[in-house]
């Protein structure tokens with residue numbers, strides 16, 4: 782693993798420690814999630830709502846594995862800035878244009894850490910009267926306390942480290958890595 786990281790020109794001089802989930806594992810799990818989601822929604826309009834920016838790669842892979850009609854829109858929330866710990870101050874920077882009322886909403890998140898971002902997004906979406914609201918997160922650190930809404934679809938339980946790649950960033954770097962790695 783270490784050798785693969787040393788040889789990766791995308792990481793030149795960057796403190797990336799180890800690969801937590803490689804490309805193959807991710808692809809396999811995303812395919813399973815797509816099948817689970819396809820089976821979970823028999824009827825009604827499905828709107829897959831991606832939380833930007835972190836979910837952009839996961840979402841684009843995931844929707845291609847969902848074998849039923851759906852629409853895609855995005856939300857932009859801000860919370861971390863350049864820090865590696867949650868500030869808890871979550872703001873909505875972009876609001877979806879699509880009508881949410883009466884639709885099945887599947888909110889797609891890259892990683893659940895403190896759970897604060899999701900908690901706030903769930904409140905905002907609920908006010909718009911969707912037919913149902915579920916969450917799909919690629920990674921879950923399982924440290925969030927008092928989450929009012931369970932995460933129905935989880936890709937992987939994540940190590941309690943700061944992870945980058947496959948959409949996840951540190952100060953906007955590393956989003957383009959095809960694997961998920963932990964920082965020093």
Ligand code: IMP
Nearest residue numbers: 835867893894895896897898943944949
């Ligand atoms: P929460 O509000 O603490 O659950 O944090 C959620 C958001 O923080 C995620 O959508 C990510 O954008 C970011 N985040 C949390 N943990 C990590 C991490 O390990 N690496 C990169 N971003 C993270």
Ligand code: MG
Nearest residue numbers: 835861949950
């Ligand atoms: Mg981020």
